[in-house]
Amino acid sequence: MMFDRIKEKLEILADAAKYDVSCSSSGSKRSNKNKGLGNSDGMGICHSYTQDGRCVSLLKILLTNHCIFDCAYCVTRQSNDIKRAAFKVQEVVDLTINFYRRNYIEGLFLSSGIFKDADFTMERLIRVAKKLRLEENFNGYIHLKSIPGASDELMREAGLYADRLSVNIEIPTVSGLKKLAPEKNHSDFIKPMNKVKNEIIQYNSEKKLIKSTPKYAPAGQSTQMIVGASGESDREIMLSANYYYKNYNMKRVYYSGYVPISNDPRLPSLGSQVPMLRENRLYQTDWLMRFYGFNVNELLNQQFPNLDVEIDPKLSWALRNQHQFPVDVNSAEKEMLLRIPGVGLKSAHKILQARRFRKLNYDHLKAIGVALNRARYFIICDSRGWETRDLGPAKIKSLILRNSIGKFRKDYSSQLSLF
Ligand code: SF4
Numbered sequence: 001m002m003f004d005r006i007k008e009k010l011e012i013l014a015d016a017a018k019y020d021v022s023c024s025s026s027g028s029k030r031s032n033k034n035k036g037l038g039n040s041d042g043m044g045i046c047h048s049y050t051q052d053g054r055c056v057s058l059l060k061i062l063l064t065n066h067c068i069f070d071c072a073y074c075v076t077r078q079s080n081d082i083k084r085a086a087f088k089v090q091e092v093v094d095l096t097i098n099f100y101r102r103n104y105i106e107g108l109f110l111s112s113g114i115f116k117d118a119d120f121t122m123e124r125l126i127r128v129a130k131k132l133r134l135e136e137n138f139n140g141y142i143h144l145k146s147i148p149g150a151s152d153e154l155m156r157e158a159g160l161y162a163d164r165l166s167v168n169i170e171i172p173t174v175s176g177l178k179k180l181a182p183e184k185n186h187s188d189f190i191k192p193m194n195k196v197k198n199e200i201i202q203y204n205s206e207k208k209l210i211k212s213t214p215k216y217a218p219a220g221q222s223t224q225m226i227v228g229a230s231g232e233s234d235r236e237i238m239l240s241a242n243y244y245y246k247n248y249n250m251k252r253v254y255y256s257g258y259v260p261i262s263n264d265p266r267l268p269s270l271g272s273q274v275p276m277l278r279e280n281r282l283y284q285t286d287w288l289m290r291f292y293g294f295n296v297n298e299l300l301n302q303q304f305p306n307l308d309v310e311i312d313p314k315l316s317w318a319l320r321n322q323h324q325f326p327v328d329v330n331s332a333e334k335e336m337l338l339r340i341p342g343v344g345l346k347s348a349h350k351i352l353q354a355r356r357f358r359k360l361n362y363d364h365l366k367a368i369g370v371a372l373n374r375a376r377y378f379i380i381c382d383s384r385g386w387e388t389r390d391l392g393p394a395k396i397k398s399l400i401l402r403n404s405i406g407k408f409r410k411d412y413s414s415q416l417s418l419f
Pocket of ligand 1: 067068069070071074075076077078112113114181
């Protein structure tokens, strides 16, 4: 009976948690062969990456899907007619430990709807983490959601037990938030974010002086934005992401394509496609900003407020900036190598190493891992001359798409399709 109730809660609260993409998709399946608790069937198990790049399996659940708020984009919203459930603190602790002992998971990702108020809910989330750490000696990974509006004291405590904290900003602009979640206040997100940022800085600097200073949220903080719910352009989304990276030392901003869940006239209608490809292009743009030295305005500006979904954002930028090419791979600075479509971080590093010993040609570049199907239109090297100099952006784009084998490639033809 008890087992069935916990199983039912797990089904409801793991399903409700799947809309949070701050840890990646679910899909782990393990069967329970001895009738014990913990037949995951993929339910509630997701994968995430730790600070050192390890992929870990997490139990991903909500503490409750009750909520006092009515955010239009959220399946947990108060007015939605769904089955509700709530775990007790001890139940989450027991589930985590049981799954952990069976090697199903390496950690916990715990979020929640808002029970009564922000502090009431946050305090329960912290109790789970605290019990796991202090009573169960649990050293696995813990990611706690911070509840918007939670007090500074609770945010300080949360970071002492969690590896990562995150407040989901959800809607990228203040105007979008007003439209879809009028009860919420932008400052309610900013306050806990600011507190976490300041605590991380303070604990890190104290640790330099006093070795025994405890760790505070060692995996930092992250946030998530929903894409396609409130009509923002890609530029607005990336400017917003850039703001959070710069001002709140975010480790990651996650982008989650809006899944239509209601017939609300403020939102895309039921049955509209989830903007998966757009989400993918935003992640690529995010990567270019963080690791390739691009700034938002180079990739997206008033003239080009949205990303070209057919091609990746670096290629799109290169086609608009043909005057910066060709780049001589045998002499260019690293910064410029990184701007060549088809050259990644690893291949740029390998080019710099390899060219110390020889002049590089197409064969060398291919062996290094450069995607020549894109790069060859933008480089010169120790092979044939730069034969594509007379090609315009539209022609290059069509040639690349025609030869592309990317997972999002549509059958591409530069001819108009008439039939
Ligand atoms: S406060 Fe959070 S859980 Fe509640 S309706 Fe809004 S987004 Fe959903």
